[in-house]
Each structure stands twice: as C-alpha cells, then as structure tokens.
Amino acid sequence: MKSANKKAPYFFISPAIILLLVFSILPIFIALFISFTDLSLAGLADWSRVNFIGIDNYKNILADPIFIKAAGNTIYYVVIGVPLVVIISLGLAILINVGDGRFFSFMRLVFYSPSITNIVAVSVVWTFLYNPNIAIGLFNQILDLVGIAPVSWLLDPAVAKLSLIILALWRGTGINMLIFLAALQGIPPEYYEAAELDGASKWNQLRYITVPMLKFSIFFVSVTTIIGWLQFFEEPFVMTEGGPLNSTTSISLFLYRNGFQLNEFGYAAAGSLILFVVIIIITLFQLRGQLKNNENEM
Amino acid sequence: MKKWHKKTALGALTLASAGLLMACSGGSNESEDSASSDSVTFWYMGDGNEHIQPILDDFTEETGITVDIQSIPWSSSHDKLLTAVASGDGPDVVQMGTTWMAEFVDAGALQDISSYVESEDSLKTENFFEGSVATTKFDDAYYGVPWYTETRALYYRTDLLEEVGYSEAPKDWEELEDAAIKLSKRGDDMYGFQVESNDPSFAFMFARQNGSELFDEDGKPVFNEAPFVETVDYLNTFMQNGSSPKQDLGLDISQTFGGDGIVPMFISGPWMINSINDSTTDIEGKWATALLPAGSENNLSNTGGANLAVFNGTENEENAVALIEFLSRPENQLAFFENSNSLPAATVAWEDEALLDPIIATFGEQLENSEAMPLIPEFERISASYLEDWEEIYLGGADIQDKMDELNAETENLLQ
Amino acid sequence: MNSYKKAQKRNKVIVGVILIIGGIIAVTPFIWMMLSSFKTNAEIVSMESGLLPKEWTFQNFIDLFEKMNFGVYLKNTLIITAFSFGGMFLNAMAGYGFAKYRFKGRNSLFIMILATMMIPGQVTMIPVYLILNNLGLTNTLAGIVLPGLVGAYGIFLFRQFMSTISDELLEAARLDGASEFYIFTRIIIPLSKPILAVQGILTFIAGWNSFMWPLIIANDEKYYTLSVGLQLLQGQYGNNYALQMAGATFMVVPIIIIFLTFQKYILQGFNVSGLK
Numbered sequence: 001m002k003s004a005n006k007k008a009p010y011f012f013i014s015p016a017i018i019l020l021l022v023f024s025i026l027p028i029f030i031a032l033f034i035s036f037t038d039l040s041l042a043g044l045a046d047w048s049r050v051n052f053i054g055i056d057n058y059k060n061i062l063a064d065p066i067f068i069k070a071a072g073n074t075i076y077y078v079v080i081g082v083p084l085v086v087i088i089s090l091g092l093a094i095l096i097n098v099g100d101g102r103f104f105s106f107m108r109l110v111f112y113s114p115s116i117t118n119i120v121a122v123s124v125v126w127t128f129l130y131n132p133n134i135a136i137g138l139f140n141q142i143l144d145l146v147g148i149a150p151v152s153w154l155l156d157p158a159v160a161k162l163s164l165i166i167l168a169l170w171r172g173t174g175i176n177m178l179i180f181l182a183a184l185q186g187i188p189p190e191y192y193e194a195a196e197l198d199g200a201s202k203w204n205q206l207r208y209i210t211v212p213m214l215k216f217s218i219f220f221v222s223v224t225t226i227i228g229w230l231q232f233f234e235e236p237f238v239m240t241e242g243g244p245l246n247s248t249t250s251i252s253l254f255l256y257r258n259g260f261q262l263n264e265f266g267y268a269a270a271g272s273l274i275l276f277v278v279i280i281i282i283t284l285f286q287l288r289g290q291l292k293n294n295e296n297e298m
Numbered sequence: 299m300k301k302w303h304k305k306t307a308l309g310a311l312t313l314a315s316a317g318l319l320m321a322c323s324g325g326s327n328e329s330e331d332s333a334s335s336d337s338v339t340f341w342y343m344g345d346g347n348e349h350i351q352p353i354l355d356d357f358t359e360e361t362g363i364t365v366d367i368q369s370i371p372w373s374s375s376h377d378k379l380l381t382a383v384a385s386g387d388g389p390d391v392v393q394m395g396t397t398w399m400a401e402f403v404d405a406g407a408l409q410d411i412s413s414y415v416e417s418e419d420s421l422k423t424e425n426f427f428e429g430s431v432a433t434t435k436f437d438d439a440y441y442g443v444p445w446y447t448e449t450r451a452l453y454y455r456t457d458l459l460e461e462v463g464y465s466e467a468p469k470d471w472e473e474l475e476d477a478a479i480k481l482s483k484r485g486d487d488m489y490g491f492q493v494e495s496n497d498p499s500f501a502f503m504f505a506r507q508n509g510s511e512l513f514d515e516d517g518k519p520v521f522n523e524a525p526f527v528e529t530v531d532y533l534n535t536f537m538q539n540g541s542s543p544k545q546d547l548g549l550d551i552s553q554t555f556g557g558d559g560i561v562p563m564f565i566s567g568p569w570m571i572n573s574i575n576d577s578t579t580d581i582e583g584k585w586a587t588a589l590l591p592a593g594s595e596n597n598l599s600n601t602g603g604a605n606l607a608v609f610n611g612t613e614n615e616e617n618a619v620a621l622i623e624f625l626s627r628p629e630n631q632l633a634f635f636e637n638s639n640s641l642p643a644a645t646v647a648w649e650d651e652a653l654l655d656p657i658i659a660t661f662g663e664q665l666e667n668s669e670a671m672p673l674i675p676e677f678e679r680i681s682a683s684y685l686e687d688w689e690e691i692y693l694g695g696a697d698i699q700d701k702m703d704e705l706n707a708e709t710e711n712l713l714q
Numbered sequence: 715m716n717s718y719k720k721a722q723k724r725n726k727v728i729v730g731v732i733l734i735i736g737g738i739i740a741v742t743p744f745i746w747m748m749l750s751s752f753k754t755n756a757e758i759v760s761m762e763s764g765l766l767p768k769e770w771t772f773q774n775f776i777d778l779f780e781k782m783n784f785g786v787y788l789k790n791t792l793i794i795t796a797f798s799f800g801g802m803f804l805n806a807m808a809g810y811g812f813a814k815y816r817f818k819g820r821n822s823l824f825i826m827i828l829a830t831m832m833i834p835g836q837v838t839m840i841p842v843y844l845i846l847n848n849l850g851l852t853n854t855l856a857g858i859v860l861p862g863l864v865g866a867y868g869i870f871l872f873r874q875f876m877s878t879i880s881d882e883l884l885e886a887a888r889l890d891g892a893s894e895f896y897i898f899t900r901i902i903i904p905l906s907k908p909i910l911a912v913q914g915i916l917t918f919i920a921g922w923n924s925f926m927w928p929l930i931i932a933n934d935e936k937y938y939t940l941s942v943g944l945q946l947l948q949g950q951y952g953n954n955y956a957l958q959m960a961g962a963t964f965m966v967v968p969i970i971i972i973f974l975t976f977q978k979y980i981l982q983g984f985n986v987s988g989l990k
Contacts, residue, residue, distance in 0.1 A: 008894040009820075012811030015804045016864040017823060023861040024830035027841035031833075034841075041675075042405040044384040044840070045610075066686075092736070098729045109973060110737040113744040116919060116969045118944065118962035124955055125743040133487065133547065155545045170740065175916065179871075182908040186878070202725075216874060224831075224867060231834050241496075244545075245689055252834055260377055262679045263401065265840060272834040279832040339933070345950045348781060368934050371945035374926075377839075381930050384840060385847040389933075550955075552756075576954070577755065 028276070035269035044265075057270035067271065069246050070254040073161060077250060078229045081165050085225050086218065089173040093180030094210065108181065115174035123238035126167055130154050130239075154240055157247035164235045164248055171235075172228070176221045183217040184210070219290050223283055230279050251275050337364045338617040339389040343375045343604070349638040357624045363617050383407045388609035390618040394442060395604050396433040401675040402607075408441040409608040414619050415440040420626050429601035429668045430643045436673070442605030443622050444643035446634065448567040449599045449668040450503065451660050452591065453574075455555065455562040457584045458484075467588030471507075471532060474563075474591040478541035481562055490541040492554075492564035493533050495688065498681030499671050500565070503600040505529040507593030512672055517713065519680075522699065522706040529593075530691065530698050537692040544692065552577040555585070565590065567602065568641050568661050587660040589667075599668040603643060641665075680709050744966075751775070751960035758955045774960030778947075783935065784964070787943040791922060794859060794939060798921030801863035802913055808864065809872020810902055814884065824873075831866035843930060853933040861927060862920065868913055875909040876902060911976040918972045922965065940965050 035057055037043070043050035061067050096107050114122075130153035131137030140150040153163040187209065195205050211218070233252040236242055242249035242257070251271065259268030342350055346369040354365040368389065370378050376398070382388035383405055394402060402408055415421045421443050423431045430444035454467050462480035464473070478490025494500040502512060510525035520526060536542035543561065547554060551570070554561040556578035574585065590597040606622045608615060624630060631642035632650050641661055642648065648662045671677055687705050690696040746765065750758050751774055753767040778784045812824050842861050843852075851857035879902065887897050903910070925941035932938060944961045951957050 006817070009811045009815035009817040011894070012807045012815075012898070013823065016808035016869060017827075019804070019860065019864045020827060020830050020866070022845060023842055024833065024838065024866075025826065026845060027838040028830075028833050030841035030844070031838065040405075041380065041383060041401055041407075044380065045386070045405045045407055092733075095729050095733055099726050103730060104733075107733045107737055109970070110741045112973065113741050113970075116966055116973075117744050117747060118923075118965055122743065124958065125746055129743070131547075131549075132545070133549075152545075170743075178912050178915070182912050185908055220870070220874065227832055233835075243689060244693055246686065255834060257682070260380070262682065263380075263675075276833050280829060283828070283832065343949075345782060345946045347783065366934055368932075369946055370929070371942065372949040373945055374929055377926075378930060380840070381843045384844060385852060387847070387852060387933070579756065 031269045032273060034266055035273050037266045039265040039269075041263040053266070057267050058274070061267060061271050061274070066246055066249065067251075067254055070249045070251045073247065073249055074230060074232060074251045076161055077165065077168075077232050078226060080162075081168060081229045081232075082222065082225050084165070084169055085172050085176060085229075086222055088169060089176035089221065090180050090214070090218065092173060092177045093184055094206065096177070097181060097184045108178075111177055112174040114170045115172070117171075119234055119238055122167075122171065126239065127154075130163055155244055157245050160240055160244060160248050164239060167239065168229075168232070168235050172225070176225065179221055180214065180217055183214050187213045215293075219286070223286055226282060226286070227279055230275065230282070336362055336617070337366060338391060338614055338621050339366045339368070340391045340621065341368050341370055341378075341389040341393060343370050343372050343393050343395070344638070345369050350634065352637070353625065353630050353633050356630075357621060360624070361620055363620060365621065379407070382609070386611050388611065390609060390612040390614040391621050392607055392609050393445065393604050394607045396430070396602055396670055397678065399433050399442065399605065399607075400436070400673045400677070403436045403441050404675045407610055409610045409612070409615070410439045410441060411443070411608055411619065411622075412440045414623075415443065418619070418623055420623055425626070425628075425645065426643045427601070427645060427665050427668075429665065429670060430603060430605075433601065433603075433670045433673060434605050434607075442607035443626050445604050445606045445625060446631070446638075446640035447601060447603035447643040447665060448569070448641055449601050449661055449664045450565050450567055450590065451599065451664045452588045453555070453564055453566060453570060453585065454588060455559045455581065455585050457581075458559045458562040467586070468563075468591045470592045471594075475532075475535065475541075478536060478563065479539060482539075482541040487560065488558070489543050489561045490563060491536055492561045493536045493542040494565070495545075495685070495692070498678070498685055499600050501530060501533060501684060501688065502671060502681065503598070504533060504593065506598045506669070507590070507596055508532075509593070509595040519706050519709040519713070521684075521709065522702040527698055527702050530688070530702065534692055534698065550577060556581050568639065568658065571657055572639050587657050589660060589664050597667060599664050601665070601668045601670040603640070674713075676709075676712050679712060680705075683708055747959050747966075748963050750956060751963040753956055755954045755956040758959075774956050775964065777957055778960055778964060782943055782947060783938070784940070784943055784961075786936070787938050787940045790928065790937055791924075791939040791941075793855070794924055794928065795918055795921035797855075797859045798863070798917050798924075799914070801859075801865075802868065802910075802917040804864050805868035805913070806872050806903065806906065806910070807898065808869045809874075810876050810898055812869070812873040813876035814879075814881070814902075827866045827869055829866075831870075839926070839930075846931065852931055853937075854931070855937065857931040858924075858927045858937055862924065868916070871909060871913060872906070875906060879905055914976050915969075915973055919969055922969060 036052055036054060037050045038053050038057075039050050092111055096104050096111070098104070129138045132140060132150060132152045132155060137150075137153070139153065143150060151159060154160050191209050191213075192205060195209060200208070231252045232250040233256065236248045236250055236253050237256070240248045242253050252275075255268045255271045255275070258264045258271065340354075346367045350367065354367060358364050375395075379388075379392070379398075379402065383402070388407070392408075394408070399408075415423065423440075426444040427447055429449070430447045434440050434442040434444060452467055458481060459465075459467070459477060462477060464477050468474040468477045474491060481490035482488055505512065505526045508525045508529045510523070510529065511520060512526075514520055537544055547560065549560065551573050555564070555574060557580060559581075571587075574581075590599050606625060608618045608622070612618055625634070626644065628642065628644045628647040628650075631644050631647045632652060634640060635642050635647070636652065641658075642653075647653070653659060653662060671681075684705055687696075687701040691698055691701055749765055749767060752770045752772070754769070754771055754773075757768060808827075812820065846852055846857045846861070849857075851860070883901060884897055887901055892900070923941050924939055925945070928937050928939045929942050929945075940961075944958075944965065947961050948958055
C-alpha cells in the first residue's frame with residue numbers, strides 16, 4: 001500500500017463524507033442545541049420565543065415514568081429480538097445455501113418477501129392475524145385446532161411485546177439472510193471438500209468452517225440489528241400505538257409522540273440524544289469485543 | 299473479453315445514474331418561482347383531485363386566478379405544516395383542522411383576517427354555525443373561515459334496539475346504559491355500545507354533558523371534580539359490565555354494525571355514513587342516526603371540521619381571500635359536500651334537499667348543540683395524557699379519583 | 715460413494731421440507747395482500763372470504779390510476795430510485811477508500827460515519843429541513859434526493875467486503891499504470907458483484923419507498939412518489955382495503971422483478987482465490 005496516490009483516498013471518500021457532514025453530523029449538533037431549549041412550534045416560527053432552559057429537558061425526561069417504561073420495553077426488545085433475528089436469518093441462509101437449484105433460489109425470494117411488503121399492508125394483514133376472536137384471527141384458529149385457549153395477542157401487556165417481536169422477526173430476517181447468503185457464497189468450496197474428505201460431520205463443518213468464516217457478517221448483522229431494535233418504531237406505531245398501558249411503547253415511539261404530535265421538540269431532542277449516546281456506547285463495546293477476538297486469533 | 303464487458307456494465311450503470319442525478323437536480327431548479335399575481339396556492343388535506351378540483355376550476359373561470367392545489371395525506375399533514383412554519387414557506391391558503399387552530403395561531407402561522415370577515419358578505423360570521431365560528435376566533439380576532447364542519451351523533455341499529463324494547467334511540471345516559479346492557483346480553487361476544495378508547499375527545503364530550511366546564515374561569519382544569527369524575531365512572535361501567543368491547547375488535551364496520559350488529563350503537567361523525575353504505579349490504583333501512591343522549595345537563599356534542607386560513611407571510615393576500623370567499627359560498631359548500639360528504643359550515647346550505655335525508659339532517663340538528671374542544675395549544679397533550687390514564691382505569695383497574703387528581707395536577711403544571 | 719450421494723439427496727429433501735414450511739409462514743401475508751387486491755372490498759371485509767378471490771377484478775388497479783395520479787407518482791418514484799443508485803456508487807467509492815487506503819484521519823472519519831447510523835431518525839428531520847431551506851433546496855429534486863443519498867450502512871458493508879479483495883491485484887494494476895479511478899471501476903466494482911447485488915436491492919427499496927422527503931420538500935404534487943400516493947389513498951379510502959392492497963401490491967411487484975434480476979449476481983458467488 002505504499003505506491004498509492006496520496007490524494008486518491010480523499011477523492012473516493014469526500015462525496016460521501018460531505019453529504020454525511022451536512023445531512024447527518026450537522027443535524028446532530030443542531031439537535032444538541034435544541035435539546036437545551038424549550039423549542040416548540042411557536043419557536044420554530046419565531047426564534048425569539050425560544051428559551052434556554054439548561055438541562056431541564058434531560059432532568060425531566062429521566063424522571064418521566066413513560067420514558068423509563070419505554071426504555072425498559074426497548075431493552076426487552078433488544079434482548080429478545082436481536083438473538084432471534086441473528087439465529088433465524090443465519091439458519092435460513094445456511095439452509096438455502098445447501099442447494100443451488102431453482103427451488104432454493106425461489107426460497108430466497110419467499111423469505112425475502114416480508115421485507116418488501118408495504119407497512120400499510122403489513123398492519124392490515126397482521127391485525128387480522130392477531131385478532132383475538134377465534135372466528136377471525138388466524139393464529140387463534142390454529143391454536144384452537146391444537147386445543148390451546150385463544151391468546152390476546154395485542155391486548156395483554158405481557159403478550160403484546162412478544163407479538164410485535166414476532167412481527168418484526170418476520171419483517172426483519174429477509175435482509176440479514178441476504179447478507180449471510182452473500183457471505184456464504186464467499187467461502188471457498190475447497191474448505192468443505194477438504195473437510196468432507198477428512199470425514200468431518202455437517203455439524204462440525206458448520207462449527208469450524210461456516211461460523212468462523214462468517215464471523216464478520218455475524219458481527220455486522222448483530223451491530224446493525226441492535227441499532228435497529230434500539231430504534232424500534234414502525235411495528236408499535238402501526239400495530240398498537242404503544243398500548244396497552246404503554247407496554248409496547250419504544251423509545252423511538254415515545255420521542256415521535258413528544259416531538260411530532262405534541263410539538264415538544266426540545267424534550268424529544270434531549271431524549272434522542274440520550275438514545276444516541278446509549279447506542280454509541282453499546283456499539284463501542286461490541287467493536288472492542290470484536291477487535292479483541294481478532295487479536296486473540298493472531 | 300466479452301466477460302470483462304459484462305462485468306463493467308454494472309459499474310457503468312451506476313456511473314450513469316450518478317450523472318443523471320447531476321443533470322436532473324440542476325434542471326429542476328428552474329421550473330419553480332412561478333408565483334405570479336394571478337395564481338394562488340392551496341394546501342388541501344386529502345386527495346384534491348376528486349373532491350375539490352371541479353370547484354377550483356369554476357373559481358378559475360370566474361376570476362381568472364389559477365389555483366395550484368397540493369394534496370397532503372392527513373397522516374403526515376402535521377409534519378408538513380410544521381416544516382412550513384419553520385421555513386415560513388407555506389401556501390397562500392391552507393385548510394386547517396379545527397383542533398390545530400390554537401397551536402398554529404399561537405405559532406403565528408396564520409394571518410389575522412378580521413377585516414375581511416367583517417367586510418365580505420359571504421364571510422360574515424352569522425352565515426356559519428356558532429360552534430364552527432368559535433374555532434376561528436382567538437383574542438377577538440378571526441384567523442380563519444369555517445369551511446366544513448362535523449359533529450358527533452349516535453348511530454344505532456333500529457331493528458336490534460326494537461328487539462330490546464327501544465322503538466327510539468336512547469334519550470339520556472340512563473337509557474343508553476340500559477339499552478347497552480340489554481343488547482350485550484344477546485350472547486357471547488355481543489356488545490351494546492362502543493366507548494371509544496382511542497378518541498381523545500370522547501370523555502371530554504361526555505363530561506360537558508354532565509356539567510363539567512373542563513376549565514374554570516381562571517383557566518384551571520377541573521378534571522378531578524365531581525362532574526368529570528362521575529363521567530369517567532359512568533363510561534367505565536360500560537367497560538366493566540361488558541356492554542362495551544374493551545379493545546379494538548379489529549373488525550370492519552360491516553361486522554361490528556352490519557350483520558348481527560356486534561356493536562349496535564356507537565358515536566361518530568358524518569364520515570361514517572359513507573363507510574356504512576359502502577361496506578354493508580344487509581342493513582339498509584335498519585339503522586339510523588340520533589341526537590346524542592343527554593347527560594344531567596345537556597347533550598352537547600363535539601364540533602370538528604376544518605377552516606380555511608391565510609398562511610402568514612403570503613404575498614398573495616387578495617387572491618387568497620378571493621379563493622376563501624368563493625369556497626365559502628353556500629352553493630360551493632354544497633358542491634364540496636356532494637364530492638366529499640363533508641358537511642357545510644354555512645347554515646344556509648342546510649336548507650338544500652341534499653341535506654334533508656334524516657340520517658344527515660340529524661347532524662344539522664346536533665350542530666345547533668355542539669361546541670369544539672377547548673381551543674388551547676396544550677389540549678392535544680392533555681387529552682393524550684387522559685387516554686393513558688383512561689387505559690389504566692378500565693384495563694388496569696386504577697382508582698378513578700386518584701388518576702384524575704394526577705391528570706389535573708399534570709395539566710396545571712403544563713399550563714403554567 | 716453411492717451411499718454418500720444418497721445421504722446428500724436425503725439431506726436436501728429434509729432441508730427442502732423445512733424451508734417450505736417456513737416459507738409458507740413467511741409468504742402468507744404477502745400472498746394475501748396480492749390476492750386481496752383482486753377482490754372487491756365487500757369480499758375482503760365479509761370475512762367468509764377464502765384466500766382466492768371468488769371473482770377476479772382489476773377494478774382496484776384501474777381505480778389507482780383513475781382516482782389517483784398514480785402515473786405521475788410512478789414516474790417520480792422511478793427518477794428518485796435512479797438517483798439513489800448514484801448514491802450507491804458514492805457509497806461504494808467511500809467504502810473502497812476506507813478499505814484499501816491508509817490515510818490520515820481514516821479511523822476517526824470512519825467512526826464518524828458509523829456514528830451517523832446511530833442517531834434516531836425522528837430528531838434529525840427538523841434540522842435537516844432547516845439546512846435544506848438555508849441552502850435553497852426546498853421544492854427541488856436535489857432537496858428530495860440529497861439527504862438520503864449516502865448512508866453509513868452501505869459504506870460499512872462496502873468497506874468490509876472490499877477489504878477482502880487482495881492487495882496484490884491492485885498493486886499489479888498500478889504497476890501496469892492504471893489510474894486509481896480506473897482500478898476502482900474496472901477491478902473493484904466487477905469483483906464486488908455479490909455486495910452490489912445486496913446493496914442494489916436495498917437501494918432500490920429505499921428509493922422506491924421514499925416517503926418523508928418527497929412530501930416535506932415538495933411544495934406541489936409534481937414530486938410526489940408512490941409512497942405518498944399510498945398515504946393519500948389510505949387517508950381517503952381508509953375503509954377500502956381492496957384499493958389499499960392494490961396500491962401496496964402495485965408498489966411491490968417492481969421490487970420483486972428487481973430482486974429476481976439482481977439475485978443472479980448473488981448466486982454467481984465470489985471467489986478471490988480463483989482470480990489471482
């Protein structure tokens with residue numbers, strides 16, 4: 001890497017960097033500024049009506065019982081949802097990678113289809129599926145067939161979170177499956193051929209070839225999935241609006257409600273910066289773990 | 299060699315689209331800036347093509363002013379308006395939901411048009427329902443003209459009520475409760491009356507019927523006093539005795555109201571007339587609308603709808619007012635009613651035979667007895683808190699007085 | 715050897731059965747959406763309706779174009795989607811820059827890029843709008859396209875993929891006198907097909923579904939996209955599920971076509987060692 005032109009890297013990265021600076025980094029600083037004010041709709045129209053209120057927004061939001069509840073829900077989503085997404089999408093990718101005929105490439109589309117289904121359609125269909133009435137809700141009809149009492153999918157505070165996780169799993173595995181598939185295609189087939197000759201079982205091939213070769217993909221998918229679930233929004237927004245009893249309200253939904261429905265921009269900005277910092281800390285921990293892992297191997 | 303070409307094709311494609319971006323984004327800037335003196339821009343919530351374009355064509359024919367209409371989906375209209383306020387770059391005329399008037403007037407987004415309201419014949423306040431005019435007036439100035447209005451009335455299945463001994467709709471709260479209980483005894487998964495748990499104004503409307511002022515003369519909330527607390531208790535009895543469904547049934551109106559009538563009574567606005575007609579086939583002539591059952595004091599309903607307002611900062615005030623004036627004429631309000639089923643805010647329009655159908659006429663009658671929710675910017679926030687408390691009451695079994703004390707304290711805090 | 719092949723075949727059958735069961739679960743709502751778009755609304759809400767329409771109707775699709783401006787929305791959506799592929803190219807460039815060069819500030823710039831992925835979307839909306847407004851980009855196509863043109867997710871994915879490409883290959887090209895940009899377009903891009911396929915699909919979907927900015931930035935309807943149209947539809951015909959399903963189906967079909975086109979490249983695979 002010695003002979004490369006010194007300017008070349010900047011040529012390659014600058015368009016993206018400039019766009020990100022203007023449309024992502026700068027807005028973060030503006031949001032930081034907003035979080036120390038009482039900016040509301042009136043303030044947007046007339047900046048003289050904006051007051052600096054120091055860290056009041058931060059103090060209030062950390063004492064807001066609904067924010068605390070939303071934070072708890074979000075942790076729940078991450079802890080349950082992330083491992084499921086990673087395991088299921090990896091499992092699907094491995095299964096689909098077994099063959100290369102038409103059937104298997106068709107399956108790729110099948111499992112990807114939920115990700116491209118429009119959210120409006122999703123909410124209509126799943127509201128039907130989750131309907132508690134045995135005459136209507138497909139899930140309860142199935143449970144009824146095997147003799148299980150109907151479940152209040154979206155109405156019982158304890159169950160509603162899980163119902164949303166199931167929905168999000170359904171929507172979210174497709175893209176991660178594709179990433180795993182792309183990575184699986186990159187593993188040289190000679191590795192498996194050699195292992196096969198040595199008489200290694202499928203399980204051992206999976207354990208000692210596939211998973212280590214996919215280490216980066218797994219890391220990448222976990223990081224992005226954690227970030228995605230920390231910002232969990234669309235599913236509760238369209239399915240439950242955060243209810244019942246705020247049991248499905250995520251932090252993002254809480255912020256949306258305060259910011260865009262109630263015009264409390266300062267308050268919402270403070271909340272989103274807290275979320276932002278949390279996400280950064282978690283990701284840094286993961287990065288560190290990943291780096292350590294790599295060092296150990298060398 | 300051939301293979302190499304194929305591989306580069308993908309790269310070339312992306313390059314080409316990058317080039318296209320440069321080309322097109324350069325070109326698009328020119329086509330704007332057409333705010334000439336004989337046009338006016340108008341933001342309409344919903345799809346303007348069907349509803350209002352024909353009326354605007356008439357306007358253009360009469361005045362020579364062209365109208366650039368922009369349809370905005372209801373679900374995102376608040377966001378769209380926020381950004382318009384932030385940039386000061388809005389339309390000339392905007393349709394403004396009555397519940398949003400307070401916050402946008404407070405933000406200075408709308409222009410004071412009192413002088414026109416006083417001088418132009420068709421804009422005079424006596425032309426419109428009092429409840430609607432009230433939503434345009436802030437601190438003795440007018441910031442809009444009522445366009446269409448809505449109010450809530452009771453929808454009920456005449457055949458099913460007949461079966462439980464009601465040849466007419468329930469007249470007061472007691473009858474409503476009694477009829478609901480009887481109807482819910484028809485079988486499992488059958489209910490009598492829908493207590494709305496997602497409509498933020500539902501309980502406030504009932505509380506006014508029970509004599510609650512919601513806010514006293516000093517603007518202090520009175521949610522923890524008897525009239526309001528009793529109302530919440532009354533609504534909760536429907537939930538607890540099973541005469542109202544505790545959750546969204548996830549059913550279409552054709553199941554809840556049509557067919558067996560799982561929920562044969564509910565309170566809603568005029569827009570439900572169309573939904574019922576469109577999605578049910580089996581209950582024609584078996585349902586009706588009625589005035590709201592009266593509480594201990596009155597049967598005051600909740601006025602909604604939308605006003606037409608001039609966006610602050612417009613350089614096109616004359617044309618904007620001309621458009622509003624045109625849309626406010628009773629004949630155009632009627633035309634709009636025919637296209638969109640939005641009820642005219644002009645009282646004269648109600649003499650037209652199109653509005654004499656008893657199902658619709660009920661709403662005209664109810665409008666005489668209807669007021670908007672408190673017109674303060676914080677009301678949306680307050681009613682959202684109420685819904686949370688309400689959920690904890692009917693689902694979580696929380697104490698009503700405790701919750702209302704909390705709501706009251708929270709509201710006082712908010713209003714300071 | 716024969717028994718080995720047999721076992722191989724048996725394994726495939728087992729995997730196939732598992733996939734079919736999972737697939738049915740995954741695809742049911744999707745199929746339901748598509749089939750519902752050919753039903754009348756009365757049939758959908760009647761609940762007695764099975765999966766297949768009793769009577770096939772195309773009226774919903776005709777209504778999309780007659781009642782709404784779906785033709786215009788389609789055109790805008792295609793334009794915006796085309797631009798987003800320009801954005802994908804910029805992402806690929808940045809990913810390459812970070813993967814294959816060592817330069818001052820590399821790590822801190824990369825961490826900055828990653829950080830942008832972590833800011834919750836809702837809070838940047840107002841600031842981004844204010845910035846665009848100051849730049850005079852409201853009501854322009856550039857204003858709609860620019861904010862989402864590049865993204866950390868894409869850059870990250872490209873960087874990671876491209877760093878697996880062997881350095882010797884690039885050195886060899888440099889020795890032959892190839893320019894840096896030539897190396898990128900002629901060597902790196904062709905080698906990156908699997909990741910381009912994944913990114914291409916993602917890019918297409920993002921562009922295709924873009925909703926917020928076309929609505930916020932546009933001050934008239936000429937920039938509205940299909941997603942905005944679908945929202946208008948939902949507000950207007952909230953009880954007409956059949957029409958909504960038709961709109962949703964209409965939006966999804968092109969994505970399926972794109973997917974089928976791109977997935978060939980994912981299949982083709984990627985093998986660095988073979989190219990050495």
